[in-house]
Amino acid sequence: MIGNVYQAAGGEDTFRLLVQRFYARVADDALLRPLYPEEDLSNAAERLTLFLIQYWGGPSTYNEQRGHPRLRIRHQPFAIGQDERDAWLGHMTAAVDSLNLSPALRKALVDYFETASTAMINMRTAQP
Ligand code: HEM
Numbered sequence: 001m002i003g004n005v006y007q008a009a010g011g012e013d014t015f016r017l018l019v020q021r022f023y024a025r026v027a028d029d030a031l032l033r034p035l036y037p038e039e040d041l042s043n044a045a046e047r048l049t050l051f052l053i054q055y056w057g058g059p060s061t062y063n064e065q066r067g068h069p070r071l072r073i074r075h076q077p078f079a080i081g082q083d084e085r086d087a088w089l090g091h092m093t094a095a096v097d098s099l100n101l102s103p104a105l106r107k108a109l110v111d112y113f114e115t116a117s118t119a120m121i122n123m124r125t126a127q128p
Helices: 012-026 042-055 061-066 071-075 082-097 103-119
Strands: none
Touching: 012 042, 012 082, 042 061, 071 103, 082 103
């Protein structure tokens, strides 16, 4: 369907904008914001930006700076239940939608974020 999502979506600028908009929302979220250890979210934003650029077929700067992503392990210190996952995905979906990408690109990104965010759940919460 799509050769290289990174290029088709507009390259580095698109992923920088996506993560900027995502973290602007996280900064105002009373559930998620306390999970982030640093007062300044810009380092976290830079790591996520470089990770996504690499994941979608752009330069592998993330691996050069951080090594293998091992995202499940890196998220272990943070308690992520269904509510945290839903909040994270909600902000990310809104950020993706703000980019006005083609439907195919939008779907590729949102499908991935749905699966990846579910995989990051590491805390059991009561089901309704
Ligand atoms: C499910 C809800 C999620 C929550 C609550 C969450 C929360 C966090 C927190 C608190 C950090 C540490 C911030 C920092 O680096 O200073 C972090 C790091 C990170 N997260 Fe998430 N995250 C979630 C899902 C995801 C997903 C789905 C991805 C990828 C698609 C992702 C990618 C990353 C990356 C790349 C880092 C930096 C890793 C590193 O190099 O140290 N996160 N996340």
